[in-house]
Amino acid sequence: MQFQYRKIVFLTGAGISAESGLSLFRGKNGLWNNRNPEEVATAEALLQRRSDVLDFYNGLRHDMAEAKPNAAHLAISRLQQGYSGEVYILTQNMDTLHEKAGSENVYHIHGQINKIRCSHCHNVWETWNDITPDMPCPFCRAEKSLRPDIVFFGEEIMFTSVAEDLLRCADLFVAVGTSGEIPPASRFVWEAWKNGAKTLAFNLEPPANSVCFDRLVLGKADETLPEFIKNQFMTV
Ligand SMILES: [Zn+2]
Incomplete structure (x- = not known):
């Protein structure tokens, strides 16, 4: 696998689980x-x-x-297992599809x-x-x-300090299937960008905060993300 980034941080939302029927x-x-x-x-x-x-x-x-994990969850897990840099997942999802796909370092900020x-x-x-x-x-x-x-509406998200630390030193930030509407997760991309990370979004439609991303890939995450990971990291 090609080494390009020291620390990759994914932020995943409901869109990544939609193709798993949730x-x-x-x-x-x-x-x-x-x-x-x-x-x-x-x-x-x-x-x-x-x-x-x-x-x-x-x-x-x-x-x-x-529910079963789909190709997008599996692609992130494969990247985590084969990559020599660090790969973390902050997820807004309450489901455990990342874990079922074999991922580690998964932080459920909404529980x-x-x-x-x-x-x-x-x-x-x-x-x-x-x-x-x-x-x-x-x-x-x-x-x-x-x-x-x-986390109910009006309550604090979980893993706030973990998220802050990760966003401070990520050099690639990838949002997958997030609407970009729900704070504080919608502000994570700013934090990462401000600290010098490259920022990518994979979503069905442009997220509300799409102006913050260096690159936007529109389409179903279970098709676009595996393709990206393959092309970006798995080719020699
Ligand atoms: Zn008790």
Whole structure:
């Protein structure tokens, strides 16, 4: 593999998982078109309609458990395994398709659907099972304290300092399937660019922050990204 960049940082969003059959959260057929985000993705909603909100995420967890990684996830994983530089993934996705593709160094800045957190004792653990409204915490026995370990609207993203460190010293920043609309991830490209990284975006349509990218590749990520990685890194 050709060595060109010391540190490559990917930022992946819903668009990379769309070809694996997972609904986009935003966009024409997005999940939010059926549900108002405020009904299911805020701490207040969980408090007021616990059963409904948990059911919504139980459904999402089922879908995400079944989903398989596509060619875009696999291409990033192949690059990680064969490249002599460092390759990191910041993802806005709650699914675990990068991990299923064999990737390491994956940071879920909006949390992970297969993790549960207790708001009382703050333990976090992995499971693909449902969270039921009356299930007590297995650690502290608190009731109605369990929630998906994901970032609701209005909450801080996870891995902020990891992201800052990565963006400070990345020399290639690649956004894949992100709308460029949701802060703070939409500002990551600025951070990377400001620090001297080359910036690329792979998306179906120009992202809202497309002005920040050195190069924009339009199309389905499972077609455009493997092609790019092959041409850029795998040719002698
Ligand atoms: Zn607990």
